[in-house]
Amino acid sequence: MSFVIRTSSARSAAWRAALSALAPDLDIRIWPDVGDPDAVTHLLTWKPPSDLMTRFPNLRAVFSEGAGVDQFLSLDLPDSVSLVRIVDPALTDMMVEYGVWATLALHRQAPAYRRLQAAHDWRPLTQPLARDRRVGVLGLGVLGTALLRRLHLFGFPCAGWSRGTHVIDGVTCFAGQDALAAFLNRTDILICLLPLTDETRGILSARTFAALPQGAGVINCGRGGHVVEADLMAALESGHLSHAILDVAGQEPPPADHPFWDHPAITLTPHVASHTTPASAAHQVVDNLRRLQAGQTPVGLVNRGRGY
Ligand code: NDP
Numbered sequence: 584m585s586f587v588i589r590t591s592s593a594r595s596a597a598w599r600a601a602l603s604a605l606a607p608d609l610d611i612r613i614w615p616d617v618g619d620p621d622a623v624t625h626l627l628t629w630k631p632p633s634d635l636m637t638r639f640p641n642l643r644a645v646f647s648e649g650a651g652v653d654q655f656l657s658l659d660l661p662d663s664v665s666l667v668r669i670v671d672p673a674l675t676d677m678m679v680e681y682g683v684w685a686t687l688a689l690h691r692q693a694p695a696y697r698r699l700q701a702a703h704d705w706r707p708l709t710q711p712l713a714r715d716r717r718v719g720v721l722g723l724g725v726l727g728t729a730l731l732r733r734l735h736l737f738g739f740p741c742a743g744w745s746r747g748t749h750v751i752d753g754v755t756c757f758a759g760q761d762a763l764a765a766f767l768n769r770t771d772i773l774i775c776l777l778p779l780t781d782e783t784r785g786i787l788s789a790r791t792f793a794a795l796p797q798g799a800g801v802i803n804c805g806r807g808g809h810v811v812e813a814d815l816m817a818a819l820e821s822g823h824l825s826h827a828i829l830d831v832a833g834q835e836p837p838p839a840d841h842p843f844w845d846h847p848a849i850t851l852t853p854h855v856a857s858h859t860t861p862a863s864a865a866h867q868v869v870d871n872l873r874r875l876q877a878g879q880t881p882v883g884l885v886n887r888g889r890g891y
Pocket residue numbers: 649650651652678721722723724725726727744745746747748759776777778779780782783804805806830831854855856857858891
């Protein structure tokens with residue numbers, strides 16, 4: 584039984600150190616030096632090779648190096664292989680930081696003040712109270728729920744939307760397609776924290792933007808594939824949306840001539856909202872190895888039918 588790490592060399596070294604400290608007996612191999620491919624039972628990676636199963640016929644589990652797994656869904660892994668994602672407090676905390684930063688930036692009109700500064704214009708804008716700014720998060724999973732719990736502390740009226748029913752203190756929860764329009768109608772700042780699946784691809788579309796109130800802001804921390812880029816540009820050009828903060832893009836990095844780079848109503852960050860810290864996440868991985876060995880369900884097991 585061997586555990587293969589396939590990521591950048593710096594991250595591979597950090598993973599090896601963190602995993603070895605917790606599980607000294609684990610036979611860790613760093614790609615491409617994997618030893619006997621028949622002995623490989625576990626793989627941790629962000630970018631899986633397409634020939635995974637022919638390369639490692641005895642694979643039992645694949646660990647995504649992050650919280651998302653959309654890049655694994657086309658692999659058609661057999662049912663005997665568990666696909667597990669990272670669920671880790673450090674990753675969650677980092678996403679909460681980003682979500683709070685982006686929400687407060689829109690709430691406190693940072694993009695407008697940036698423009699005023701560029702024009703050397705010292706001019707206060709009308710500032711609504713947090714209690715008058717309605718925040719809504721698409722996705723009530725590990726990350727969306729943690730972010731809403733924090734945003735609630737600022738006094739924003741908070742809501743979230745998910746597939747199934749959720750109950751979260753201080754958060755109005757909407758579930759399913761039938762409730763999406765009502766959720767959007769009451770949302771001044773919309774944050775996407777959905778996984779990218781066949782059902783959620785393109786969800787940030789003209790229809791969604793039209794259902795938001797005039798002047799709403801959008802923050803996308805999910806995946807670039809959630810956004811219909813032409814629809815976003817049109818909604819910003821018309822002024823229906825005031826600003827978009829995008830941590831992800833359909834192509835990363837976007838091509839040099841992509842309109843996202845220079846649009847005054849877009850703030851772009853290079854997919855940095857959160858990332859996995861091996862020293863923290865290794866605890867989940869080692870715990871999951873023990874669970875798998877004991878025939879228990881690992882934390883973060885992906886339901887491949889749903890795609891998350
Ligand atoms: P979870 O799997 O914990 O939560 C996913 C949520 O999305 C659930 O609430 C689920 O609903 C909801 N959902 C999924 N499909 C639908 C649908 N069709 N309709 C309505 N709701 C749906 O994921 P996490 O919170 O851990 O992560 C969310 C995403 O954040 C990741 O998949 C990844 O894409 C992104 N991410 C981005 C990062 C960045 O740096 N930009 C870093 C880390 C993650 P239900 O609860 O009812 O099942």
